[in-house]
Amino acid sequence: MQAFKNQTLKIYNSLSGKKEVFKPINEGHIGMYVCGPTVYSNVHLGNCRTFMSFDMIFRYFKHLGFKVRYVRNITDAGHLVDDADDGEDKIAKKARLEQLEPMEVVQRYTVDFHNILEKFNFLPPSIEPTATGHIIEQIEIIKTIISNGYAYEVNGSVYFDVTTFNEKKEYGKLSGRKLEDMIANTRELAAQSEKRNPQDFALWKKAEPEHIMRWPSPWGDGFPGWHLECTAMSTKYLGETFDIHGGGMDLKFPHHECEIAQAEACNGPSPVNYWLHANMLTLNGKKMAKSTGNSILPNEIFTGENTFLSKAFSPSVVRFFMMQAHYTSILDISNDALLASEKGFNKLMEAIESLNKLPVQDNSTFNVEQWQQQCYDAMNDDFNSPILIAKLFEAVKQINLIKEEKGTITQEDKTTLTETLNNFVFDVLGLEDKKTTDNSSNKIDGVVELLIELRKEARENKDFATSDKIRNQLAEMGIELKDGKEGTTFNIL
RNA sequence: GGCAUCGUGGCCGAGUGGCUAGGCACAGCUCUGCAAAAGCUUGUACAGCGGUUCGAAUCCGCUCGAUGCCUCCA
Numbered sequence: 001m002q003a004f005k006n007q008t009l010k011i012y013n014s015l016s017g018k019k020e021v022f023k024p025i026n027e028g029h030i031g032m033y034v035c036g037p038t039v040y041s042n043v044h045l046g047n048c049r050t051f052m053s054f055d056m057i058f059r060y061f062k063h064l065g066f067k068v069r070y071v072r073n074i075t076d077a078g079h080l081v082d083d084a085d086d087g088e089d090k091i092a093k094k095a096r097l098e099q100l101e102p103m104e105v106v107q108r109y110t111v112d113f114h115n116i117l118e119k120f121n122f123l124p125p126s127i128e129p130t131a132t133g134h135i136i137e138q139i140e141i142i143k144t145i146i147s148n149g150y151a152y153e154v155n156g157s158v159y160f161d162v163t164t165f166n167e168k169k170e171y172g173k174l175s176g177r178k179l180e181d182m183i184a185n186t187r188e189l190a191a192q193s194e195k196r197n198p199q200d201f202a203l204w205k206k207a208e209p210e211h212i213m214r215w216p217s218p219w220g221d222g223f224p225g226w227h228l229e230c231t232a233m234s235t236k237y238l239g240e241t242f243d244i245h246g247g248g249m250d251l252k253f254p255h256h257e258c259e260i261a262q263a264e265a266c267n268g269p270s271p272v273n274y275w276l277h278a279n280m281l282t283l284n285g286k287k288m289a290k291s292t293g294n295s296i297l298p299n300e301i302f303t304g305e306n307t308f309l310s311k312a313f314s315p316s317v318v319r320f321f322m323m324q325a326h327y328t329s330i331l332d333i334s335n336d337a338l339l340a341s342e343k344g345f346n347k348l349m350e351a352i353e354s355l356n357k358l359p360v361q362d363n364s365t366f367n368v369e370q371w372q373q374q375c376y377d378a379m380n381d382d383f384n385s386p387i388l389i390a391k392l393f394e395a396v397k398q399i400n401l402i403k404e405e406k407g408t409i410t411q412e413d414k415t416t417l418t419e420t421l422n423n424f425v426f427d428v429l430g431l432e433d434k435k436t437t438d439n440s441s442n443k444i445d446g447v448v449e450l451l452i453e454l455r456k457e458a459r460e461n462k463d464f465a466t467s468d469k470i471r472n473q474l475a476e477m478g479i480e481l482k483d484g485k486e487g488t489t490f491n492i493l
Numbered sequence: 494g495g496c497a498u499c500g501u502g503g504c505c506g507a508g509u510g511g512c513u514a515g516g517c518a519c520a521g522c523u524c525u526g527c528a529a530a531a532g533c534u535u536g537u538a539c540a541g542c543g544g545u546u547c548g549a550a551u552c553c554g555c556u557c558g559a560u561g562c563c564u565c566c567a
Contacts, residue, residue: 037567050567080565090565175562176496182563184495226565248567253496255566279498280561289566324516325506330499330560337505340517347516350530386507390515400531404524464526471528482530489530 003376004028004064011244012328012382014252014275015174019382022274024243030061030068031242033234033272035251036128038075039109040090043116044295045318045333046281046288050248052319052430053278053327053383055122057246059428060379062123071237072125074113076106077132077213079226080205089223092213102213106132116298119315121430127237131229135215138224138232141266142203142217150265154194156206156220160261162199169264171199174275175253201258203228227258234271235263245272249279250287281322282332283308296333309335313342316432320345323385323429344393349433350491351396352425354403355418357486361408366398368413372420379428388424395421404485444492448479452488455481 009022024030034054037047051072061068079090095102131138142158145151150165151158162171166179182199202225207214214221234242240263247256256275263271280287288295296306304312313321321341325331371394378387395417401407409417425431451470458466471481480491 035567038565043567047567053567172496177563178496181495249498249561250566253562254564278567280567282560285559287561287566291566321505328498329506332505334505336517340505342517344516384507386516387514390507393515397532404532406532459526462526468527475529480529483525483528484531485524491530 004061004066007064007376007380009064009380010382011274011276013273014277015272020274024066025241025273028065028067030066030244031238032058032061032068032070032244032246033230033238033242034070034072034125034245035230035247035255036073036075037109037113038079038090039106039113040079040094041109041290042297043109043113044288044290045298045301046283046295047248048116048120048298049281049322049331050246050278051117051122052120052322054246054276055120055430056323056327056385056428057276057383058123058125059430060383063423063428068126069238070125071127071129071233073230073233074106074110074128074130075226075229076110076130077102078205078224078229080202089211089213092211095212106130119298119302120319121315121432123430129233129237131224131233134229134232134236135224137236138228139204139217141228141232141235141262142224145203145262145265148265150261151203152196153219156222157194157202158204158219159195159200160203160258160265161196162201162261163197165261165265169261171261172257174257174260177253177257201225201227201254203262227255228262230255231259231262231266231271234259235267240267241269241271241273243272244274244276246276246278249277252277278327279330282330285332301338308333309338313338314434316434317342317345319429320348320389320431323431324389326382326384326386328382345431346491348392348396348425351399352421352433354399354489355414355421358399358402358409358414359405360411360414362410364409364413365401365407366395366409366413366417368409368416368420371395372416375420375424379424385429388429392421392424448474448490452481452490456488 010019011022012018013020032054034051036051037043054072058068058070077089077091080088091102091105095105098105142151145160146153146158151160162179165171171179172182179199183197204217204219204224205222206220207222211223213223215223234245245256245259260271282288283294283296286292286294296308298315298318300306301309301313301318302315317338321333321338322331324341371391375388375391378384378391381387398407402409451474455467455470458464458470474481474490478492482489482491
């Protein structure tokens, strides 16, 4: 089961701006770090899209037989509401507003986060470390950066010296920025800051007396800067250089740029071989963001209680909708788009459900092996899930043709087809068939089968009044009957 | 203002220098007692203007427009 040996995987690397053949540092093993959420409010759907993209990537790696250590952190300290010198920690601010302990805020939204991800059928990461659990590691990194000459202490805070760093290394290589341009375009008034340069960023912030979240350090009580936690945790669990670092596009600058700078200033080598950035989910053409209020919560979609949508949608439909777009493309969510995805998703599920009833023959009219490789080719091309889904629908069409006796399949091909569909639909894309997961539906199935039998008898007796009554009343309850060559099947909407 | 990404048919969304993904919607046909489902067959595309090329929606330039980042955000 080491399929990766037969597949050449290409990944778009944000650092080089090109698709590159993926070669892990240690054959068969992958270290992947993804920036997780700051748990100061409920995860919105935009957040979920990023994590879902990396969940799909994680799943595909695993499917290929790689041993993956997937680290996704929880930011529970250090994330300031802005970059001003009196910037407040997001968690602390929320705690003050809600009159809670900061860790109560953290706990509440961490639980919410896990809850939502579970509904979306996410695989848990290998390690989910927290910033507050790694204060010591962060302090150690700061000490090293200071002794390497790339940071300075001012009044209990420590700042990264971007200018000095840029003299020996390159600041801005990930986001395509030049330090000179950034200096020229600075809006801030440097005079009000204790930083030497506006581009410098905080590694450690001094805690004012009223500040609750504080830890002792060589520079006095304070708390770590936001960018530092990821460097500390990725280095600790994945090493000074690891394979993949992912995150949302909006973190490219400054967050990821700062991570590179910190790691290089501390350890020397460039920390990451492949930088992956997932693109934004938009609502009404605008980025979803908690700060602007232009956002939708996953639960609002599952219940249908929101102003954007006409009805509720299941987590798998939302997941399918997202998988229909490439992870590097901006995706706009709308009611129509979800409605279309729901129909397509149901069609896919029905085809898969009908697989084991599929009759077999001596020959196949469908080249299953070629199709299977095309599925891999799609995923090998920078995880192109939309192409994969197009291929899945090719299989759906073939399945339906065979059902209609307009095509044939051998037992061997049928086995391959079934396996491949299950692998890609459930394991890689992470979709779930609500019928197989909902166990109370077994009884309903029996009842409906009985009604189908009664309707069949009525039809044979040309008693169409009765047969239509059964069909129409079931339809009103959301159960759709479908007459095929092999008899009548049904679908619960 | 700077950096970056993008602009594909009614909608959502892939993609390649020439052979036009896929889903949804629409129309016709087949099947059906009638429907639905399924199958088959069509249509309306690659923002605009130039250039490179035998040939470009795909490469280059410009214009217009959108979005993201440049202060927090997945």
